[in-house]
Amino acid sequence: MVTKRFEPKILAFLCNWCSYAGADLAGVSRLQYPFNIRVIRVMCSGSVSPHHILHAFQKGADGVLIGGCHIGDCHYLKGNYMTMKRVAFLKELLNFTGYEPERLRLEWISAAEGRKFARTVRDFTEQIRALGPAISFDAVPLALNFG
Amino acid sequence: MNTRIKQILEEGAVDKVLAYKAVQGFLLPWMFTRENAAELEPWEPNGARYPVVKLLLAEVRKNPHANLGILVRGCEERAVRELVKWRQINPQRLVIVGQACDENLAEHCECWKPYPDQLDYGTACEPIRESRRVAELDAMKREVRLDWWLKQLNRCIHCHGCRDVCPVCFCTECSLEHVDLIPAGKLPPDNSFHLVRAVHMAGRCIDCGLCEEVCPARIPLRALYKKVNDLVEGIFAYKTGGPGDKSPFTLLGEELVLPLNDR
Numbered sequence: 001m002v003t004k005r006f007e008p009k010i011l012a013f014l015c016n017w018c019s020y021a022g023a024d025l026a027g028v029s030r031l032q033y034p035f036n037i038r039v040i041r042v043m044c045s046g047s048v049s050p051h052h053i054l055h056a057f058q059k060g061a062d063g064v065l066i067g068g069c070h071i072g073d074c075h076y077l078k079g080n081y082m083t084m085k086r087v088a089f090l091k092e093l094l095n096f097t098g099y100e101p102e103r104l105r106l107e108w109i110s111a112a113e114g115r116k117f118a119r120t121v122r123d124f125t126e127q128i129r130a131l132g133p134a135i136s137f138d139a140v141p142l143a144l145n146f147g
Numbered sequence: 148m149n150t151r152i153k154q155i156l157e158e159g160a161v162d163k164v165l166a167y168k169a170v171q172g173f174l175l176p177w178m179f180t181r182e183n184a185a186e187l188e189p190w191e192p193n194g195a196r197y198p199v200v201k202l203l204l205a206e207v208r209k210n211p212h213a214n215l216g217i218l219v220r221g222c223e224e225r226a227v228r229e230l231v232k233w234r235q236i237n238p239q240r241l242v243i244v245g246q247a248c249d250e251n252l253a254e255h256c257e258c259w260k261p262y263p264d265q266l267d268y269g270t271a272c273e274p275i276r277e278s279r280r281v282a283e284l285d286a287m288k289r290e291v292r293l294d295w296w297l298k299q300l301n302r303c304i305h306c307h308g309c310r311d312v313c314p315v316c317f318c319t320e321c322s323l324e325h326v327d328l329i330p331a332g333k334l335p336p337d338n339s340f341h342l343v344r345a346v347h348m349a350g351r352c353i354d355c356g357l358c359e360e361v362c363p364a365r366i367p368l369r370a371l372y373k374k375v376n377d378l379v380e381g382i383f384a385y386k387t388g389g390p391g392d393k394s395p396f397t398l399l400g401e402e403l404v405l406p407l408n409d410r
Contacts (some may be wrong), residue, residue, distance in 0.1 A: 035289050050342075051343050055328055055339055058337050080395075085395055089346070089379070092381075092382065093374075093375065097345075098289050098296055100264075135293065137337075
């Protein structure tokens with residue numbers, strides 16, 4: 001019997017000006033990358049609230065990828081600095097509360113980097129596949145197990 | 148309390164001072180003006196803990212042009228500084244009078260600075276450099292830590308007490324009440340409730356511990372936020388509640404130390 005390979009669900013927040021255009025370029029250049037990624041286009045990676053990332057995990061995403069412009073290239077000048085601060089903090093926080101910080105990834109992908117986009121998605125998908133399904137982020141009722 | 152506070156009231160430096168008054172043996176937060184300044188009692192070491200900075204903020208919002216005074220502990224002074232950095236309080240209209248905490252309280256809080264810089268009453272005692280509880284959690288394996296946290300967080304009854312008592316939770320619109328992010332009526336609430344709050348506490352939590360004391364489910368929130376503070380210090384080299392006018396999340400850009408080696 002053939003066991004089914006685990007196909008992770010990956011949510012990607014891509015910024016309108018760089019990473020989304022990078023993904024577009026990967027498409028028109030006919031670059032192959034896994035289908036596990038679901039893309040949400042946002043105006044700036046800095047507009048991705050930690051709530052949205054946590055909410056994605058809560059709703060069963062196995063990994064979250066955030067794509068933004070390279071530092072210095074932000075369409076809004078300094079939005080991606082905020083992303084950088086937030087993601088650095090959030091990863092550590094996830095680790096402290098027992099979740100795997102590797103499931104969250106920040107990548108700078110410019111509009112010219114279709115190859116980098118495809119490579120990142122391939123890498124990340126393989127990494128998440130190796131980690132396995134995410135531990136449920138949902139609160140598990142432990143009614144009889146209060147200790 | 149009577150000396151310094153009476154003095155600033157009579158000098159006219161302030162119109163109102165938020166301090167304490169003993170009512171039937173309990174110290175309660177009390178607003179003093181020139182009219183009732185005679186009711187001020189001599190200061191004694193005490194363990195009274197109230198969200199006085201929250202009360203101060205309510206007063207500031209009601210009457211933004213009044214000159215106010217406040218009697219603070221170490222943590223409350225830090226809260227005032229954070230509110231100044233987040234542009235909620237005008238420091239020109241505020242006079243701080245400080246009191247030190249005793250050793251028992253400092254030990255209970257594992258407080259890293261149990262006295263304000265502006266110290267008028269009491270003597271500063273030794274700070275506690277490292278939190279035993281955070282060290283215990285850090286020593287756990289990640290899977291064990293997850294189980295431990297789930298067990299704690301699952302007791303949450305979604306009462307918003309931790310937020311309501313928090314002196315640095317000053318937003319008038321709260322994302323924890325956003326029903327699309329945190330579904331209402333679900334018990335225990337999604338774990339993201341506590342993580343979202345922890346994210347918001349980054350660069351804001353001044354480690355007063357009122358959230359934990361007020362929690363009816365006795366969730367060890369203080370351990371979580373103490374770690375949040377450690378992380379902020381580690382990543383941004385920023386000690387929350389310190390002097391200065393910058394905080395890592397109040398400004399856009401690269402001015403603060405950033406983890407540039409990360410990429």
